[in-house]
Amino acid sequence: MKSxxxxxxxxxxxxxxxxxxSLTGGEREEAVGRLHQLLVCAARREIHxxxxxxxxxxxxxxxxxxQAAGDALVSVLAKLQQFRxxxxxxTWAYKFVMFEVSTKLARHFWRRSDMPSQPVDWGRLADRFxxxxxxxxxxxxxxxxxxxxxxxxxxxxxxxxxxxIVVNGVPLDALLEEMGGTRGAIYKMLFDARRKLRSALVxxxxxxxxxxxx
Amino acid sequence: MTGSEALERFLHTDPGDxxxxxxxxxxxxxxxxxxxxxxxxxxxxxxxxxxxxxGPCGDDFDGLLAAITNEHP
Ligand SMILES: [Zn+2]
Numbered sequence: 001m002k003s004x005x006x007x008x009x010x011x012x013x014x015x016x017x018x019x020x021x022s023l024t025g026g027e028r029e030e031a032v033g034r035l036h037q038l039l040v041c042a043a044r045r046e047i048h049x050x051x052x053x054x055x056x057x058x059x060x061x062x063x064x065x066x067q068a069a070g071d072a073l074v075s076v077l078a079k080l081q082q083f084r085x086x087x088x089x090x091t092w093a094y095k096f097v098m099f100e101v102s103t104k105l106a107r108h109f110w111r112r113s114d115m116p117s118q119p120v121d122w123g124r125l126a127d128r129f130x131x132x133x134x135x136x137x138x139x140x141x142x143x144x145x146x147x148x149x150x151x152x153x154x155x156x157x158x159x160x161x162x163x164x165i166v167v168n169g170v171p172l173d174a175l176l177e178e179m180g181g182t183r184g185a186i187y188k189m190l191f192d193a194r195r196k197l198r199s200a201l202v203x204x205x206x207x208x209x210x211x212x213x214x
Numbered sequence: 215m216t217g218s219e220a221l222e223r224f225l226h227t228d229p230g231d232x233x234x235x236x237x238x239x240x241x242x243x244x245x246x247x248x249x250x251x252x253x254x255x256x257x258x259x260x261x262x263x264x265x266x267x268x269g270p271c272g273d274d275f276d277g278l279l280a281a282i283t284n285e286h287p
Pocket of ligand 1: 233234235270
């Protein structure tokens with residue numbers, strides 16, 4: 001870990017500088033309270049904005065908003081030295097709210113859903129992309145080739161991630177709660193799975209590449 | 215769009231995609247650039263590519279953009 005240089009006041013916009021001064025000075029307690037309120041508002045609006053997928057309302061929404069804002073506040077205060085003034089202070093602080101809302105909603109997902117059981121329902125994969133797997137059709141060939149490529153070209157972990165997210169519709173962050181690791185690591189597995197599947201399907205003549213490159 | 219086009223579009227990966235960690239590290243900077251209509255800087259092309267392809271980072275970004283553009287007084 002790099003050690004952080006002390007806060008260099010004066011390189012920030014005036015509102016951000018005001019926040020930093022008050023959060024590190026004599027009026028700290030009052031400023032922390034004000035920041036907390038701001039983060040709670042942001043968390044509440046964000047959960048509301050996202051709740052088309054996972055319906056969260058009333059006391060449950062308030063509860064999640066308070067938890068997300070509280071955890072975001074802890075991160076902001078712990079990382080105050082890392083704020084570089086590259087954005088307004090509040091924008092930087094809201095970023096932690098977004099991360100915490102994602103985490104809380106991912107946990108919430110498993111309170112409403114179970115991990116889908118085996119075997120994999122390949123019909124859902126066809127539906128996901130509007131493939132028509134009728135008898136003797138191109139759609140059927142494509143779906144069969146895709147399922148084959150899933151078996152033959154992916155590692156177990158890549159297949160597990162692809163099936164959970166793409167076939168079963170499990171949000172990536174919710175899968176992260178189950179599998180552990182980082183969002184970036186799971187995304188990378190999905191990214192590699194997409195790249196390998198596309199390459200196999202293009203090579204087999206099942207897909208026409210629309211883009212240059214991979 | 216046919217099924218195969220939709221599938222091709224989903225499976226296509228952008229080699230410039232910077233991944234979650236890098237995108238999350240600059241999310242606050244990129245959000246302010248986009249809010250100010252100045253998101254075309256070439257150094258953020260890989261971040262933009264990531265946010266288009268990654269559901270959760272895209273969600274975090276949309277939320278952050280909403281938070282800074284609809285800020286209550
Ligand atoms: Zn991401």
